[in-house]
């Protein structure tokens with residue numbers, strides 16, 4: 001994924017004040033942090049604008065910085081993109097809405113389209129027709145405006161620090177570079193396109209010499225979907241509010257699709273398959289001939305297995321696909337595992353025994369047989385049976401406790417401004433999994449050999465629980481409020497996607513010079529699933545493993561992935577044992593400073 005960084009401040013190069021020094025050193029750190037995201041090329045375009053009264057004195061400096069992880073097109077690409085004075089820092093992928101040929105680069109094509117626009121509405125129209133994840137900063141020369149935004153689902157990270165008296169600079173960046181008491185990064189909101197009007201800024205700054213005020217008075221929020229425009233990708237879809245009929249045939253077994261669901265299963269498969277295809281095709285080769293270009297965050301759960309299987313259909317058969325399966329040495333868990341099944345003991349004794357074990361010494365040999373490793377290996381077998389001729393590199397990523405401790409500070413910096421205990425356990429799991437460094441085996445009983453994945457694209461199964469009602473809370477909602485409550489919960493789920501975890505995950509994974517892609521979060525998939533009547537997606541009256549995200553389970557079994565089709569939901573931090581390493585209790589508690 002690419003790195004985007006933009007700064008605007010009012011310092012003269014020769015000023016040498018301490019606050020200027022702070023801005024300069026933060027900018028240097030932010031350039032560095034963004035460079036990791038785009039290892040292919042990095043560069044800056046700097047614009048110094050003079051005071052009209054005194055042309056020798058620069059009154060504001062704008063820097064556009066971009067780092068490139070080339071994933072589209074054959075030619076070398078330099079970021080930021082520049083055309084006739086227009087500048088685009090682009091971290092994104094165009095999967096629809098603008099023609100990009102297999103040999104072409106999406107950033108280059110997008111800038112051509114943007115540069116031709118004469119009015120802001122045209123620019124808004126271009127983005128409202130684009131399907132794909134993005135975060136960008138764009139300077140449009142004719143309008144003399146700076147625009148920045150993320151896609152409506154927030155699938156790419158973009159942070160903003162708005163100028164304050166302590167740090168009078170506008171900073172927009174894909175990633176933070178650690179904490180500083182004066183740096184107030186927050187995620188750029190996805191409900192609008194943010195705009196800074198340069199002429200307004202200049203007028204205000206010339207009169208008041210107050211940078212903070214000038215920035216405030218010149219920034220505005222442009223609606224993503226002006227009333228008279230019909231834009232298919234300007235906002236995530238609304239959930240179908242229809243209440244199911246009092247009686248409808250229930251799914252008896254996942255192996256038998258009731259007639260009324262046969263069409264929806266097929267249509268869902270076609271749309272998800274296309275979304276996956278768009279995310280694995282035309283990836284330029286950067287590793288050795290015959291090496292993997294595509295990898296999957298692979299827990300062996302239903303979502304990641306379906307994604308791996310669909311990727312297989314579109315990646316050339318002679319090319320391996322890497323499956324990243326992460327397991328943590330978690331001293332607390334290992335001590336408990338050592339004790340065997342204490343669940344059979346009476347409660348009081350269980351508690352006493354647990355405490356004694358937690359205080360005792362850890363086992364001598366770390367174990368990486370975490371729940372996700374067990375299901376991962378089972379699904380590997382199922383995929384091997386179903387996809388003859390494909391090499392699946394099952395990458396066992398084993399993370400010793402000490403390595404987790406050593407990486408902690410870096411991961412905490414990368415995930416900022418996210419800062420809870422749960423953020424950290426998820427971020428650690430993603431950080432190590434996506435790095436793709438571990439061991440592989442040529443056969444189940446063979447000795448492992450070290451392996452580092454060269455794949456730049458990392459597929460993730462995230463999103464299906466949100467769309468199809470895969471969480472326990474959906475069942476709970478049915479319990480207290482019936483179908484209307486489930487529908488409300490599903491809508492909330494979609495509305496929350498942009499502010500939840502995707503920005504954080506992007507910041508973590510991209511630090512390895514890789515890019516996550518989420519087939520379930522294609523806007524086409526989202527609007528198809530959202531539009532289905534609720535009882536087509538899930539049936540909370542059926543047991544877990546059947547009724548939760550039922551439509552996907554039917555699809556999965558239809559593909560032949562019988563074992564995968566009935567796997568139960570397990571959060572990544574628990575499946576990999578990255579959670580509660582040191583006995584932390586509350587996931588939503590803020591991390592200690």
Ligand SMILES: NC(=O)C[C@H](N)C(=O)O
Pocket residue numbers: 001002068069070071072077090091092093094105106107
């Ligand atoms: N990787 C990126 O985010 C930018 C663009 N899709 C490229 O491949 O150049």
